[in-house]
Amino acid sequence: MPELPEVETMVRGIRETMVGRHIRELRQCPCSCRPLTLSPAFDEMAQRCRGREVIAVRRIAKRVVIDLKSGDSFVIEPRMTGLMLLTDPPDREHLRLEWRMTGGGPSASVWFWDRRGLGVVRLCDAEELARRLGGDALGKDALLMTELDWREVCQRTARPIKVALLDQKLVAGIGNLYASEILHESRISPLRPTNKLTNPQIARLHSATQHVLNEAIKYEGSTLGDGTYRNALNESGGYQNSHRVYDREELLCPTCQQSKIIRIVQAQRSTFYCRKCQPK
DNA sequence: ATTAATGTTCAGAA
DNA sequence: TTTCTGAACATTAA
Numbered sequence: 001m002p003e004l005p006e007v008e009t010m011v012r013g014i015r016e017t018m019v020g021r022h023i024r025e026l027r028q029c030p031c032s033c034r035p036l037t038l039s040p041a042f043d044e045m046a047q048r049c050r051g052r053e054v055i056a057v058r059r060i061a062k063r064v065v066i067d068l069k070s071g072d073s074f075v076i077e078p079r080m081t082g083l084m085l086l087t088d089p090p091d092r093e094h095l096r097l098e099w100r101m102t103g104g105g106p107s108a109s110v111w112f113w114d115r116r117g118l119g120v121v122r123l124c125d126a127e128e129l130a131r132r133l134g135g136d137a138l139g140k141d142a143l144l145m146t147e148l149d150w151r152e153v154c155q156r157t158a159r160p161i162k163v164a165l166l167d168q169k170l171v172a173g174i175g176n177l178y179a180s181e182i183l184h185e186s187r188i189s190p191l192r193p194t195n196k197l198t199n200p201q202i203a204r205l206h207s208a209t210q211h212v213l214n215e216a217i218k219y220e221g222s223t224l225g226d227g228t229y230r231n232a233l234n235e236s237g238g239y240q241n242s243h244r245v246y247d248r249e250e251l252l253c254p255t256c257q258q259s260k261i262i263r264i265v266q267a268q269r270s271t272f273y274c275r276k277c278q279p280k
Numbered sequence: 281a282t283t284a285a286t287g288t289t290c291a292g293a294a
Numbered sequence: 295t296t297t298c299t300g301a302a303c304a305t306t307a308a
Contacts, residue, residue, distance in 0.1 A: 001287050037302090062288080080287050081304080094304095116304045118288075159297075168289080176287060226286085226306080267298080269287075 002078040004137055004173035005216035005239065006229055007062050010084040013232025014110050015057040017086055018066060021101040021108075022053050029095040029111075036096045036112075037120045045123045048072060054101075061133050061172035065126045066099075073126035076112060081228050082119035085111045088234040097121060115228060137173035138213045145171065150206045154194050161197065161205075162190030163267045174209070177222060177246045180272045182212045184245045184255075189278045190264070190271045215242065222246075245272040253277055 002010070026046040028035070038045055049068060056067040064084055066074035076084070089095050089111060096119070097112040112121065122129075134153065135145040145153075153170050154161075164170055165179040174182065183190050185208035188201050197205070216222065221237035223229045224247065229237060244254050249263040249272060259276035 003288095077289080079289075079303090116287095116302095118303050120289085157296080163297095166288090224286095228305095268300095270285090 001080055001175060001177065001224075002082065002221070002229060003062055003175035003178050004059070004213055005178070006221035006237065007064055007078065007173075008059050008138075008217050009220045009231050009237065010064055010078070011057055011059045014064075014084050014086060017108070017110055018054040018057050018099070018101060020054070021103050022051055023049050023068075024100040024102050025050060027098040027100060029092075029098060036114065036117060039120070039122045039124070045121075048123055049074070060126065060130050061136055061168060062175065063129070067126065071125075072123050075122045075124060075126055075129055077120040078114070079116075079118040079120065081116040082112060082114040083228075083230055084232055085113050085230070085234060086232045089113045090115075090228075090230065090234065133168050133172040134170045135172065137171050137209055138217075145206070145209075147203055147206045150202050151199065154197050154202055157194050158196075159194055160190060160266055161188060161192050161194045162271050164194040166267070166269070171209075173213070176269050177224075177243075178212060178216065180246045181244060182208050184273060184278060185212055187277055189280045190266065190273050191280060215239065245274065248272060 026049055028042055053069040054066055055069050058065050064076040094115045095111055095113050099110045101108045135149055136143045137145065139145060156170065157164050162179055162183060165174045166176065186204040188205060216239040219238035220231050221229060222239040223236040224240060231237065245261050248261045251261050253259050253261055253274035253276065255277045256274065259274050261272055261274055264271050
């Protein structure tokens with residue numbers, strides 16, 4: 001389930017293969033699955049990008065953005081099971097799209113693979129999409145979320161902080177897995193109303209967000225039990241070995257070594273936390 | 281053999 | 295206005 005660190009890993013994995021090259025052809029892969037959600041429809045998308053130069057490959061929140069010199073950008077939402085690959089898909093059955101690039105070398109193509117097919121690929125104005133999102137959880141420079149930004153955002157809602165962290169209009173890039181991890185490092189209860197957080201808590205939330213996401217990027221994301229998430233070379237991530245609470249119900253909390261991690265459900269999603277280290 | 285759970289986003293309802 | 299629910303899917307565990 002690609003969240004910010006997994007998408008950042010995808011972007012780094014395909015950047016060298018795409019930037020500075022031209023798109024020779026966009027192809028739909030001959031899989032028997034239901035077609036991906038594309039906007040505009042495939043024929044127009046293929047026609048509009050053919051021959052165009054790729055000038056940047058970057059990440060906005062949980063989306064892969066491929067900027068073309070023409071002003072168009074591919075905006076790819078991997079959702080649950082989408083992957084950007086250079087080689088060796090987990091299976092050929094669920095390959096969905098291929099960008100054939102100019103230039104030689106064995107990796108002159110980039111693929112989008114998606115087992116469940118919930119992914120969405122658009123060719124559009126990327127900035128328009130970015131405007132609909134909150135600040136990037138790990139943005140740089142102008143996109144940086146400062147501690148003051150976090151305070152302002154936290155005033156906007158009374159929902160539990162765990163639920164608010166998943167709202168991409170407040171802060172963009174955090175998903176279900178990293179929300180639990182960040183709150184544990186922050187020593188904040190997932191049940192805490194967001195607008196009741198104290199300034200010291202918000203300061204911890206701010207720094208834990210950066211720390212957890214940067215560490216996860218360093219290990220190229222989390223590959224869970226089902227093994228779906230892979231980097232661009234079809235290799236597993238490594239951050240699952242550093243998880244403190246996610247998917248660790250009944251195991252001892254790594255901080256206090258006394259209390260067991262519990263699982264609760266908030267907004268129909270699993271939340272994992274330690275009652276002792278994250279008091280209400 | 282059904283059923284539930286998994287995770288992200290959005291439309292539409294409360 | 296804000297918050298909640300269900301649907302889009304495929305696969306696996308119960």
